[in-house]
Each structure stands twice: as C-alpha cells, then as structure tokens.
Amino acid sequence: xxxxxxxxxxxxxxxxxxxxxxxxxxxxxxxxxxxxxxxxxxxxxxxxxxxxxxxxxxxxxxxxxxxxxxxxxxxxxxxxxxxxxxxxxxxxxxxxxxxxxxxxxxxxxxxxxxxxxxxxxxxxxxxxxxxxxxxxxxxxxxxxxxxxxxxxxxxxxxxxxxxxxxxxxxxxxxxxxxxxxxxxxxxxxxxxxxxxxxxxxxxxxxxxxxxxxxxxxxxxxxxxxxxxxxxxxxxxxxxxxxxxxxxx
Numbered sequence: 001x002x003x004x005x006x007x008x009x010x011x012x013x014x015x016x017x018x019x020x021x022x023x024x025x026x027x028x029x030x031x032x033x034x035x036x037x038x039x040x041x042x043x044x045x046x047x048x049x050x051x052x053x054x055x056x057x058x059x060x061x062x063x064x065x066x067x068x069x070x071x072x073x074x075x076x077x078x079x080x081x082x083x084x085x086x087x088x089x090x091x092x093x094x095x096x097x098x099x100x101x102x103x104x105x106x107x108x109x110x111x112x113x114x115x116x117x118x119x120x121x122x123x124x125x126x127x128x129x130x131x132x133x134x135x136x137x138x139x140x141x142x143x144x145x146x147x148x149x150x151x152x153x154x155x156x157x158x159x160x161x162x163x164x165x166x167x168x169x170x171x172x173x174x175x176x177x178x179x180x181x182x183x184x185x186x187x188x189x190x191x192x193x194x195x196x197x198x199x200x201x202x203x204x205x206x207x208x209x210x211x212x213x214x215x216x217x218x219x220x221x222x223x224x225x226x227x228x229x230x231x232x233x234x235x236x237x238x239x240x241x242x243x244x245x246x247x248x
Contacts, residue, residue, distance in 0.1 A: 039058065042056070077102050151166075
C-alpha cells in the first residue's frame, strides 16, 4: 500500500470516525427512554498490517440540543501511525510515520423513530513525524484540514436499517464514504455489512467487512469490525477495529 493510500485514508477517518461511532449513542436506549440531553465519550482503534489509527472523542449537545437532535459540538484527539517501503540513499529502507492530531467541530441533527440525519463540519490539525527524515517526503510537519460531513440512517423495516456516512476534505481534496446494511434483533444488538469507498487526487481505496455492536442499559456500547482493504494497485490487506461509546 503506498503513502497516499495509507495516510489519506486514515486522516479522513480521523474526522469521519467520530460521527461513525457516535451512531451507537442513537441506539443506546429506546427513544422514549432517552434523557433530554446527554454527553457522549467515544474511543477506538483500527489496525492493519501497515497502519493503525486510534482516537478518543467527546460529543456534547449545545444550545438546547439533544444527542441526535439540534446543535452539538465535537472534540477528538487521535493518533495515526503507518509505515511503507522507500529507497533512501540508494538502499531499501522502511519509513515510519507517527501523527498525533486534534479535531473540533459543530453539527446539527434531526431524528425520529424511523430516520436520523446529521450535518457537521470539523477543523483539524495533525503533526506528522517521519523516521528517517527523508527530504521532500510528504506529508511532514503541520497539516490543517476542514471537513464537512453528512450522516444519515433509515429503518427499512422493524429490524433492518441502512446507514450512510460521507465527507469531503478540502485540504486533502479527497472524500470518504461508508455504507452499512444492518440487522437489529433487539434494541441493544446491531450487526451487518459495511462497505467503504475513498478517493482523491492520487489514491483510491475500497474496503468491505462486517460489524457488530452491542449496547448496555448503563449507556456503554461496544463495536467490533473486520474485513478486507484494497488500494488502487489491487494490493489488499485485512483490517480489524474496536470501538466503544459511553453516555453521561
């Protein structure tokens, strides 16, 4: 997997992942049992053989909003790590990157028992540290980004639903899209299929897998995911993810 495929995929996820896992909060209890306003903490990690992305975030309703309805703010810290092969000083080598970052944003949500819709935008900063320090290798140092996003879901039947998450990164000129088809045998279980498509000026990624989410009456949620990731060169690798959410 090349440099652009790895860092742009996960850099977009640094913003997209925040809303992706916040969907757990919308299912954390039946709608009629939800308090008017709660805050949400989320965290998680996604790992493959060449990359890793971890995050910890906070979502809080503001200006009279509730989770899933009205205005909310988001703050997330994250860490991106990846490696790839290079030819440095006429010999093969492995470049390793570590990139901590922070994102903050605002959004507005609508929801009923049959659907939800969320519009948001986030401003982010990430600091890329490369080893070895190869002259001209990008990204390096400070990177700023602005990413608007839409997230929507609809209950097809009492037990089946469909969900979409899509955003565009102006700084990177790239987009991130995730489609999920899920099955809910009960209010606290949700599992199904997920498919990702991402592209930009010089990369394209397809990702297909499965997910399973369980939620508890105390507001804690846990999600597992796994699948296959393929880049524009046809190379593929497995991935797995673990995420949690907690209502307060």
